[in-house]
Amino acid sequence: MTTAPTPVPTPAAAETSGGPGAPGPVTSSPAPPPVGRRLLRGGSWLATVPLLAFFLIGFGLPAVAIVTGAFTVSSDAETGAGAFTTANLTDSVQGAYWTALLSSIKLSALTALIGTVLGVPIAQAVLTSRFRMLREAVLTASGVLANFGGLPLAFAFVATLGNAGEVTRMFHLTDHGWSLYSFTGLAVTYLYFLVPLMVLTITPALEGLRVQWREAAQNNRATTLQYWRHIALPILFPSLLGGFVLLFGSAFAAYATAAAMVGATVPLISRQIADALSGNVLVGQGNLALALSLDMIIVAVLVMAVYLPLQRRSARWLS
Amino acid sequence: MAQLISRLRVWRGAVLLLAGLYFLVPMAASVWFSIDDRDGISFEAYTGLLSAEGFTDSLVLTLELAAVTVVVLLLLLVPAMIAVRIGSPRLRPVLEVVCTLPLVVPPVALTAGLIGVLRWGPDYLMDTPFFQTFVFVQQPEFPLVLVVAYVLMALPLAYRALDSGLRAVDVPTLVEAARNCGASWPRAVVSVVLPNLRGALLNAAFLTLALVLGEFTTASILGYQPFAVWIYSVGNSQGQMSVAVSVLSLLITWVLLLLLAAAGRERRHKTAATS
Numbered sequence: 001m002t003t004a005p006t007p008v009p010t011p012a013a014a015e016t017s018g019g020p021g022a023p024g025p026v027t028s029s030p031a032p033p034p035v036g037r038r039l040l041r042g043g044s045w046l047a048t049v050p051l052l053a054f055f056l057i058g059f060g061l062p063a064v065a066i067v068t069g070a071f072t073v074s075s076d077a078e079t080g081a082g083a084f085t086t087a088n089l090t091d092s093v094q095g096a097y098w099t100a101l102l103s104s105i106k107l108s109a110l111t112a113l114i115g116t117v118l119g120v121p122i123a124q125a126v127l128t129s130r131f132r133m134l135r136e137a138v139l140t141a142s143g144v145l146a147n148f149g150g151l152p153l154a155f156a157f158v159a160t161l162g163n164a165g166e167v168t169r170m171f172h173l174t175d176h177g178w179s180l181y182s183f184t185g186l187a188v189t190y191l192y193f194l195v196p197l198m199v200l201t202i203t204p205a206l207e208g209l210r211v212q213w214r215e216a217a218q219n220n221r222a223t224t225l226q227y228w229r230h231i232a233l234p235i236l237f238p239s240l241l242g243g244f245v246l247l248f249g250s251a252f253a254a255y256a257t258a259a260a261m262v263g264a265t266v267p268l269i270s271r272q273i274a275d276a277l278s279g280n281v282l283v284g285q286g287n288l289a290l291a292l293s294l295d296m297i298i299v300a301v302l303v304m305a306v307y308l309p310l311q312r313r314s315a316r317w318l319s
Numbered sequence: 320m321a322q323l324i325s326r327l328r329v330w331r332g333a334v335l336l337l338a339g340l341y342f343l344v345p346m347a348a349s350v351w352f353s354i355d356d357r358d359g360i361s362f363e364a365y366t367g368l369l370s371a372e373g374f375t376d377s378l379v380l381t382l383e384l385a386a387v388t389v390v391v392l393l394l395l396l397v398p399a400m401i402a403v404r405i406g407s408p409r410l411r412p413v414l415e416v417v418c419t420l421p422l423v424v425p426p427v428a429l430t431a432g433l434i435g436v437l438r439w440g441p442d443y444l445m446d447t448p449f450f451q452t453f454v455f456v457q458q459p460e461f462p463l464v465l466v467v468a469y470v471l472m473a474l475p476l477a478y479r480a481l482d483s484g485l486r487a488v489d490v491p492t493l494v495e496a497a498r499n500c501g502a503s504w505p506r507a508v509v510s511v512v513l514p515n516l517r518g519a520l521l522n523a524a525f526l527t528l529a530l531v532l533g534e535f536t537t538a539s540i541l542g543y544q545p546f547a548v549w550i551y552s553v554g555n556s557q558g559q560m561s562v563a564v565s566v567l568s569l570l571i572t573w574v575l576l577l578l579l580a581a582a583g584r585e586r587r588h589k590t591a592a593t594s
Contacts, residue, residue, distance in 0.1 A: 044406030047398035048414065055417050056396055058467045063433025069435045122338045123333040134335075144573050145342065147529040151550050151567035156345050159352035159562040166348035166355075169432075193343065194336075204483075253425030256535035260551060270427040272535075277431055278540050290435055293428035300423045 066297070069290035088291035100267040101295055106253060107268070109191040112247035114195065116240060118191070119198025120206075126199070127206055140205065142196035144210040149193045149250070154260035157189045180260045189257060194247045201246055205239035238307075249300060269296055327521070349547040353563040364563035371560065383461065384545060385531035386471040387433035389524045392477055395470070397520070400481055401512060420477035421471045426536040431467060434541070437464070460545065468537045473530050477523035485520020488512070521579045530570055 070092075073085040091097070126138045128204040160167050168174060176247045179185055209232055217227040233240075262270070269292060276289035353364045368374055396418075403411045422427070437453055456463040490512055497507035513520070535547040544552075550568075554561035 044402040044589040047402035048410055051395040051399040051414070052417065054470070058471055059421065059424075061436045062429060065435030065439070066432040067427065116337075121334050125334040128327075129331060129335075138335075140573075140576055141342070144569070144576055147533065147572065148569060150533045150535050151547050151554070151561075152568045154531065155550070155554060155561045155565040156569075158563075159556075160345040160348035164350050164558075167344065185572055192342070196342075196439070249422055249425075253427070255425075255427050256533075256539075256547070256551075259535075260554060270425060273427045273431055274536070275539055277434060277487065278542070286434070286438070291429045293425075293431040296425055296428050297423060298423065304423055 016304050038269070064158070066290050066293050068318065071286045072296045076131070088292070089286050091288060092129060092291040092295050096267065096272055097272055097292060100269045101292075101299070103183075103267050104269040104296075104298060107186060107190070107249045107266070109252035111187050111194055112244050114187070114192035115191055115247045116244045119195050119243065120202055120236075120240070122195065123199045123202045136168070140201070142199045145196035146193055146200055147255060150256040151260050153189060154190060154257045157185075158261060161185065163189070181265050183266050184268055186258060186262055189261065190254065194251060195221045195268045196251060197247060198243050200237060200242040205236055209235065217260055245303055250302055252300060258265045324531075346566070349562050349566050353566055354560055359519050364557075364559040365567075367560065368563065371553065373544065373552075377544050377546045380461075380544070381490070381532060381546040384465055384469065388473065388531050389527050391466060392436050392470050392473055392527055393520065393524065396474070396477055396523075397513075397516075398508075400478075400485060401490060401508060404485055413433060415478075417476050422475045426468070426472060426534075427540070429471065430537045430540045433464060433468060435538075443499050457541075462541070463544050464541065465538060465543060465545075468529050469534060472534070472537075473527040473546060475528065476526040480523040481516070481519050483514045484522070488515045525576060525579050526527055528575065532568065532572070 034069055070088050071086065082139065092102070122138075126135050129135055130188055130204060139278060157165075159165055159179060160177070161173070162168065163174065163180070165180070168178065168180075180189070213231055213235075217231055222230070253270065255268075255274060258268050259271060259274070273289050273292045273296070276285045276292065342432040354360050355364055356363070397416060403414050413563050424432075439458065456467070493511050493515065494507050498504075502511070533547055534545070535551065538545050539548045539551065546568075550561055553564065
């Protein structure tokens, strides 16, 4: 039972974005002979070697650099050899750095939560719509917008809701206390790519909800609300949580949008790292940046750790 | 029942309308902002773009980086994923971990790590090939270190896209059939498996392309000037032009995606017609 191939591939769930509904030819051979399969094996693992080697060098070395750097104080700039210390890490969770870390976590959690709550009804509305065109258009648009992070997004929002932005001027928003260069402004901007990301992420799961389940619920006189409350949402829960984690990660890692838009008004950990790396080159700042990076990674790992065990559960229902 | 359906339609319409407004208004406002002039409408922000200093250089650099990243990524990932499907299912968790881990490391942290590694080189390895490697990957005309970073960042996206494509295809059976018909290994993969993955491959390539086109963090911290970094420097002095570029970059991404979707569809029609 270790790696049984999924017997019924659901092509609908396989489409991630923008694909037209028609699935490719599905070869349905229920039980392939195990004897022939063995012949295929010899040395196929070799094909994974380049990827693993690349990963070990490209990802492994920086990871080692982060961990060792975070725990050393480079007293001697010439040799780079340093002594073990926890000073970098303790510094990184104090004062302005701690504020920035908390502020990053707060912003990411809030925007991810709003994104999750808003993304699901949009995805559901699109999926159940009668118009196929609308559905394709929204999924394509989501694909584009989910990748529309970074600088262009910041500039677009400055043009829209910034101090001299079109919408700001039209509705005199500044008089009402609106500022794009604030926590709220940043959250509104982040939602512009987080909501489409959620739509993309949750669509396969929503498609995986079988019509029969709904019919069965209706036959038992369940209302729509009851169907969602007791059947659909529990099944979707791991997918929803997965989407939330993805959104949190995207918001947490985002740097360019904030850098171009709010500058230093909203303290964010990613900006602190960039400043420590590229800004004033004080001795030891580099290692402080590595310690801050380690903090960031720890937060991301903790968030992921909540999600991974739950994801297995969803596989039972939505393959 | 009819009442229920109409109520659902109203609800659905309201959701879509609100979402549409939220997503269209910033675009419309950006377009307006970029052409709005004191004495009417002016397209100067767009026409002045081509002659702007650094525009072509940074764009070319970005496109080169994107092309190399896509090629390297697919060459590393596709054989590994097919191999895991066919003969080494035990490596599958390993591959999954490898392709998910970069998600945990934000680009800023990855950049910090890369800088940490690059700092090792000059310090102790002055006269060794290692040092030359470090110089080689950092050359300003084509910074390979950026390719390494981009491949890592795109790994989770591309893995997801390819994995969902592979799920819809029974790779072992396809390969077995091809091998039984006398096809060699490379031929079985290239002319039987890959055409079935066309959509997934395009999807992975597109996601990677979009990521590289918009990537700012690593390039700016490492001090290179691809397109996104150039936009940033323009944004400081010419607000209108930076918005114009934002509008253009959105349009370009859109066109790319539509082209790729069309390519995928065409292929599907062809296979349906010939089979």
